[in-house]
Amino acid sequence: MDSEDETKPYINRKDDNIAVSNQDYESEDKCSKDEKKPEKLNMVSPLTVFRYSDWWDKFLMVLGATMAILHGAGLPIMMIVFGDMTDSFITSENMTYPENFSLFNHTSVNFSTDFFSYALLGELEDELTRYAYYYSGIGACVLFAAYIQVSFWTLAAGRQIKRIRHEFFHAVMRQEIGWFDVNDVGELNSRIVDDISKINEGIGEKIGMFFQAVATFFAGFIVGFTKGWKLTLVILAFSPVLGFSSAIWAKIISAFTNKELTAYAKAGAVAEEVLAAIQTVVAFGGQRKETERYQKDLEEAKHIGIKKVISANISIGIAFFLIYASYALAFWYGTTLILSDDYTVGNVFTVFFSILLGAFGVGSSAPSMEAFANARGAAYAIFSIIDNEPQIDSSSNAGYKLDHVKGTLEFKNVYFNYPARPDIQILKGLNLKVNCGQTVALVGGSGCGKSTTVQLIQRFYDPKEGTITIDGQDIKTLNVRYLREIIGVVNQEPVLFATTIAENIRYGREDVTMEEIEKATKEANAYDFIMKLPKKFETVVGERGAQLSGGQKQRIAIARALVRNPKILLLDEATSALDTESESVVQAALDKIRKGRTILVIAHRLSTVRNADLIAAFENGVITEQGSHDELMEQKGVYYKLVNMQTSGTEDQLQEEG
Structure with a gap:
């Protein structure tokens, strides 16, 4: 069909990917000849991820981060209480009776021993009660801080994601049609679902958990240095190696995750395309073929996922090996310090468990860092689309609005080629004038530029050279929304x-x-x-x-x-897809609405345009002849050939039916 041939230019999808722009995707043939260029991982800056936060969101995030820090510091602080409680147990166990206790007479020994034991038990009970109050207080504070942390970060993220979804959809809606020619619509739908979900995950409670983990790390080491700096320094000997391994892990995971997102976006585009045309797929028995095509894209995502999981597990194994090695060293050196009377058992336990919690804090921050890195990568693709300024902005208020529209259209030496295929010129110096109130029919073979002409009038695209005017006013100077409001369109x-x-x-x-x-x-x-x-x-x-x-x-x-x-009505093959009965009804409706309007008709069935005021015949992107039906038949040019082909085809069909 003509309109489809002209409005859906060929696109090499392998070379086109909006997920992570500026990456070089090579075709299979090219890969066999040339080496693959290294892929660049594109991310926005850490602060840019929060570009859609307002002052209320910032307040929620700051308060949520503060509560996350208090939450994270809770466990190391509790280790201080735990260490003191351990020392109190040991102290009470090692307590002995006074030296002069044997001077008591034998009749009162049992009574005095029992009394002293009860006194010790009472004192221990008081201390345990005090420690129970400490634990309860810390637990209540942690409960409150954790609730505020999670709820505030989740609320702030939800508010920002709502704005991002709105801005993204608005940005997509305001792009010119040429932008959609080089961007897969199915992939855009995948982005608005998957990538924005990644952003939501990365800037929500995972950020609060990161602050919590960092607070646990610093609080643990502060407590460790306060209670026993010697043991803390020994345990810290493993920290640089542990930190280096964690950094490498986060980078590897982020790179694989970005590739995985791209692969799933391709698969999602295939699924959406198939589901949108499910009747055609079923009618031609293409279920198996489409399943295999979808499976092929999933295979790519699967291989990337396997590499990602293997890399992650190796990194985690190395990290935990280093952690447990540091524990073994800590127990050995801690025992030495206890025997030399420098440390108490409570000090060793406090230092060990504080550093333990701090180390686990570093480990638990890795998933949050990964989620945040994913959010930055996803935000790069989303924000790139949002920030893309369309050449033809339908939402802009700029532009001139005519006081009165007559409907005179004129093309002056117009040249045009589609953005997706710049080497193929569609219009090669088009000149056409349509007076107000005229009905002009555009005829010609497929791909000659008829539907392109209609799209240029609506300013879906701008010509490379030449001008298109309405009532003498260049349509580039008109407000885009106003221009489309004065035009009515009926497509095939x-x-x-x-x-x-x-x-x-x-x-x-x-x-x-x-x-x-x-x-x-x-x-x-x-x-x-x-x-x-x-x-x-x-x-x-x-x-x-x-x-x-x-x-x-x-x-x-x-x-x-x-x-x-509308003062201008564009009919692009409005009746070609209908049966004879429906065509006659629709054609009668079109004949009824012609009065007082400038109408541009594209038709393959030339019998429907015989009564047009002017017929313009296209050939190779230019109008080679124009006039009424009778005039063009006398010239015996392009229009004459088209009419004869359709007439002879109809006569042959009638003879076969007869």
């Missing part, structure tokens, strides 16, 4: 949304009244069949209008274009 394949008939028509103009909707449907010959439906205008049309016939969908699309009351 009408696109309806899974909502009611009224809402689909209202999509043409938001403030349209029900009376205007009914008027438009009458002009489009759609009112009668709508009123026969059980819910009339509130009937849900289904996915892509699946509950309606082709002719019904086309007439609703015409009504949607008419509610704008």
Whole structure:
């Protein structure tokens, strides 16, 4: 079909990936000849991830981080209480009776011994009660701090993610059509789901857990140096190696995760494409083929995931080997310090468990660092799209608005080629003038530039050279939204949304009244069949209008274009996909709405454009002839050949049927 051939240029998807821009993806053939270029891991800066936080979010994050620090410091502080309690047990166990205790007479010995034992037990009970209060107080503080930590970070992340989703979707909606030619729509959908979820995970409670782990690390070592600096220094001998291994681990995991995201995005694009065209897939028995295609992309993600898991497990094994080796050294040296009377058992336990908690704090921070690194990588792709300034911005308020539109269109020496295939020139000096109120038909073979002409009028693209004017005003100087509001479009394949008939028509103009909707449907010959439906205008049309016939969908699309009351109406193969009966009804509707409008018609069925005021014949990107039907038939040029081909084809078909 002509419109599809021209509006969907070939795209080499292997060379095109929005997940991580500036990466070099080589084709299989090129890989066999040249060495692969090293891939660059792109991330935003740590602070840029939070670019969509407002002052309230910052307050929540600061308070959440403060509570995370208190939460993390709770366990090392509890080790101080634990060490003192251990010393109190040992002290009470080693207590002896006074030296003069044997001077008591034998009748009172039993009584005095029992009394002294009860006194010791009472004192120990008081101390244990005091330590129980300490533990309870620390536990209550940790409970409160942990709740504030998790809830505030989660709340702040949710608020930011809402803004990111809105900005991302808005940014995608404002891009020019040429941008979509070189960016896979299915992959964009995967990004808005997967990548934004990665950002949400990376800037939410995982950040709070990171602050908690860092606080545990510092608090543990502060307690360790305070209670026993000699033992702490010995344990610290392993820290540089442990820290170096953790850093390498985080970098390796981040690199593999980024590649894994890209692979899953490709697989997601395949799945979305197949599901969107499931009827075609089933009709041609392509289930197995599409399953294998999806499986192929998943295989790539699987291999990357295996490498990621192996690398992670090796790194974790090395890290824990170093940790346990430091524990063995700590127990040996701690025993030596106890025997030399420099340390008490409580000091050794306090130092050991504090350093233990601090070391585990470093280990537990790795998943948070990984999640944050993933968020930075995902944010690079998302923010790159958000920051991409479209060449044709439909949301901009800039541009001129005409006081009165007559509808005169003119192309002056227009040259154009699609962004996705810049080497192939579609229009090669197009010149055409359409006076206000005229109906002009564009005819020609596939790929000659007819649909491209219609797209340029809507300013989906800008010409490389030349100008397009409406009432003498260059459309580049007009406000883009205003330009499209004065133009009505009916395409070959009408696109309806899974909502009611009224809402689909209202999509043409938001403030349209029900009376205007009914008027438009009458002009489009759609009112009668709508009123026969059980819910009339509130009937849900289904996915892509699946509950309606082709002719019904086309007439609703015409009504949607008419509610704008456009001065310029573009009909791109509006009847070519319909059966004869539906075509006659739709064609009657189109004939009814021509009065007072400038209409540009693209048609393959030349019988539908014989009554046009002007027929322009395209060949190789230029108009080679124009005039009425009779005039062009006399010239015996391009139009004459097209008519003869269709006429002879129709006659042959009738003879075969006869």
